[in-house]
Amino acid sequence: MNExxxxxxxxxxxxxxxxxxxxxAEAFLKEFFTVSTEVISSGEExxxxxxxxxxxxxxxxxASVNVQTGEPVEIPGHYKLSFVPDKVLREAxxxxxxxxxxxxxxxxxxxxxxxxxxxxxxxDDSDTDRDEMExxxxxxxxxxxESATQEAEQKEAEPDAGHVExxxxxxxxxxxxxxxxxxxLPEVDIPTAELEASCEPVSGTDAESKLEPEVTAEADNHLPxxxxxxxxxxxxxxxxxxxxxxxxxxxxxKKSETEEVSAQEQPQPSIDDEVDYxxxxxxxxxSRKAFWWGALAGFGVVILLGVVAWFFLRGDSGIKIGEYTxxxxxxxxxxxxxxxxxxxxxxxxxxxxxxAAVVEPVEEDTLLDEPVAxxxxxxxxxxxxxxxxxxxxxxxxKPVVETIRSGVFLTTLAxxxxxxxxxxxxxxEENKGIITNPNQVPIGTRLIIPDASKxxxxxxxxxxxxxxxxxxxxxxxxxx
Amino acid sequence: xxxxxxxxxxxxxxxxxxRLGKDKGEVEEYMSAFLQIMKERCSQMDSVAxxxxxSFEPKKKLxxxxxxxxxxxxxxxxxxxxxxxxxGSAIKMKLKMLSSK
Numbered sequence: 194m195n196e197x198x199x200x201x202x203x204x205x206x207x208x209x210x211x212x213x214x215x216x217x218a219e220a221f222l223k224e225f226f227t228v229s230t231e232v233i234s235s236g237e238e239x240x241x242x243x244x245x246x247x248x249x250x251x252x253x254x255x256a257s258v259n260v261q262t263g264e265p266v267e268i269p270g271h272y273k274l275s276f277v278p279d280k281v282l283r284e285a286x287x288x289x290x291x292x293x294x295x296x297x298x299x300x301x302x303x304x305x306x307x308x309x310x311x312x313x314x315x316x317d318d319s320d321t322d323r324d325e326m327e328x329x330x331x332x333x334x335x336x337x338x339e340s341a342t343q344e345a346e347q348k349e350a351e352p353d354a355g356h357v358e359x360x361x362x363x364x365x366x367x368x369x370x371x372x373x374x375x376x377x378l379p380e381v382d383i384p385t386a387e388l389e390a391s392c393e394p395v396s397g398t399d400a401e402s403k404l405e406p407e408v409t410a411e412a413d414n415h416l417p418x419x420x421x422x423x424x425x426x427x428x429x430x431x432x433x434x435x436x437x438x439x440x441x442x443x444x445x446x447k448k449s450e451t452e453e454v455s456a457q458e459q460p461q462p463s464i465d466d467e468v469d470y471x472x473x474x475x476x477x478x479x480s481r482k483a484f485w486w487g488a489l490a491g492f493g494v495v496i497l498l499g500v501v502a503w504f505f506l507r508g509d510s511g512i513k514i515g516e517y518t519x520x521x522x523x524x525x526x527x528x529x530x531x532x533x534x535x536x537x538x539x540x541x542x543x544x545x546x547x548x549a550a551v552v553e554p555v556e557e558d559t560l561l562d563e564p565v566a567x568x569x570x571x572x573x574x575x576x577x578x579x580x581x582x583x584x585x586x587x588x589x590x591k592p593v594v595e596t597i598r599s600g601v602f603l604t605t606l607a608x609x610x611x612x613x614x615x616x617x618x619x620x621x622e623e624n625k626g627i628i629t630n631p632n633q634v635p636i637g638t639r640l641i642i643p644d645a646s647k648x649x650x651x652x653x654x655x656x657x658x659x660x661x662x663x664x665x666x667x668x669x670x671x672x673x
Numbered sequence: 674x675x676x677x678x679x680x681x682x683x684x685x686x687x688x689x690x691x692r693l694g695k696d697k698g699e700v701e702e703y704m705s706a707f708l709q710i711m712k713e714r715c716s717q718m719d720s721v722a723x724x725x726x727x728s729f730e731p732k733k734k735l736x737x738x739x740x741x742x743x744x745x746x747x748x749x750x751x752x753x754x755x756x757x758x759x760x761g762s763a764i765k766m767k768l769k770m771l772s773s774k
Contacts, residue, residue: 207707283756290753
């Protein structure tokens with residue numbers, strides 16, 4: 194190991210290997226290197242099988258600076274000798290590390306990825322406005338389609354602003370928990386959903402007299418996806434009854450909003466008060482401040498959603514069928530509808546544990562209810578309850594299990610999962626029962642990688658790192 | 674830039690043969706034995722230094738993180754052993770002479 198083999202040593206080795214005299218071996222090696230030197234010195238490239246390629250490379254002259262005096266110096270062009278070992282030799286030398294391969298790092302979200310999420314967000318925004326509280330159900334993939342449609346709608350809607358605004362406002366009040374978001378409706382950024390809603394309302398107004406398809410659908414009670422949503426929304430307005438619904442995908446919700454708008458217009462008489470309220474609202478919305486607040490909130494939500502979605506997207510996105518039972522307002526009563534929607538858009542991630550799912554829905558409901566109630570007393574939004582909530586909130590559920598292999602240590606795992614090797618102590622803590630000595634974890638040991646939040650692990654937080662180091666000292670002191 | 678000539682393995686062996694006055698099979702035998710020794714030794718972290726020619730030395734490269742500029746992906750490049758060659762004085766001298774021509 195780490196010996197230095199000189200020419201005589203090489204001769205001895207070769208002679209022993211071939212069972213020839215040293216003299217012969219020396220003669221061969223001498224000639225070998227002499228010829229090699231000659232060939233290389235003549236500027237030729239020399240390729241020797243199984244050894245490699247020697248290649249004199251011409252380096253152009255370049256300007257440099259004398260470090261001592263600071264004078265500019267020109268380094269004249271010259272040859273340098275490059276040696277590229279043959280594949281066989283290279284692999285033989287690298288044998289101890291041959292099991293390693295280049296690995297793509299996902300630990301930290303790069304700036305590009307963040308940007309990508311942002312782009313997707315606009316789509317989600319509309320969804321999110323309502324859903325914000327609900328849940329980050331929305332997943333990015335779905336969003337794009339919606340966004341496209343929304344954008345188109347927005348364009349249409351904007352011109353109609355006056356007319357549209359009312360409905361929008363209503364919607365925002367009823368549906369959207371976030372007031373700020375609702376306010377900026379006129380603005381394109383935040384309220385994509387709102388815009389949609391507004392657009393639809395416009396169409397609704399036009400169509401109302403004609404009996405829009407949506408309206409008719411409502412009358413029918415059995416509404417395609419969009420209709421159910423409308424019904425649901427209307428119900429909130431009327432306060433009549435809140436029915437537990439399985440939430441359709443976010444996309445559906447959006448649609449429902451729009452439908453709601455149309456629905457609202459129809460039952461307008463009852464809503465007059467609300468309308469006034471909305472007007473006030475609109476005025477407020479005109480204020481710049483509100484808009485920016487809304488934009489800020491929307492952006493924040495989008496980022497949150499993006500991160501959560503990113504987390505959960507890895508898993509399969511299961512699609513759930515939602516049942517809608519909707520009750521209608523005075524004017525119209527809608528029978529409960531059951532629609533099975535496969536909504537790719539909704540992005541329901543089944544992965545999250547059941548418990549997680551249960552918890553989330555509750556939270557959403559509460560959140561939604563409160564905000565809604567405040568804006569318009571009369572309007573109680575019936576919140577669709579999600580039985581099966583794809584709560585992508587916390588990825589806590591799935592424990593990550595790693596098996597110790599050769600070349601894999603607690604520190605390498607820590608670096609892989611937490612971004613800093615010092616955090617191995619937490620892996621140790623998590624697996625105290627299995628690991629007898631953290632310095633020698635037997636190969637094949639299956640370790641549970643704890644969730645970073647459990648131990649407040651944050652590689653970027655010096656305090657967290659320090660804590661881990663202190664703990665490491667403590668642990669290691671037992672084994673020394 | 675002058676055209677780079679390439680001497681391949683075969684030509685090299687032929688030249689060696691004529692110099693040594695041995696037949697092809699013998700030279701090949703020597704060659705393969707020599708290369709095998711190199712391989713064995715280098716994979717044991719031994720360095721082979723030949724006076725005047727240069728030294729072959731296995732070196733350990735640490736793992737590192739690189740970023741693919743095209744995709745922005747960060748990759749962890751594992752540690753590895755590489756065989757480096759450092760030309761000796763005689764070869765350097767000759768290359769210098771070649772350079773000055």
